[in-house]
Amino acid sequence: MAKSSAKKIREKAVREGKRNPECNRSPFVFSDMRTRKTKTKKDQLYRGKYKNRLSDEAEKTVLFMYYFI
Incomplete structure (x- = not known):
């Protein structure tokens, strides 16, 4: 060089x-x-705070509503 x-x-x-x-x-x-x-530990838990992930219950509700619409 x-x-x-x-x-x-x-x-x-x-x-x-x-x-x-x-x-x-x-x-x-x-x-x-x-x-x-x-x-x-708290930093690890809040790391995905703004990723708009649904909880397991919310996903089940969305799928349930999708099947009946």
């Missing part, structure tokens, strides 16, 4: 004895600072 122009400039500056800008980066740049948690 080709080098980017910014990388070429950085490498040229290092060759000339200047400080490498990559050394200025904080060590926290490479760490993942997000906290992760697993879903709770």
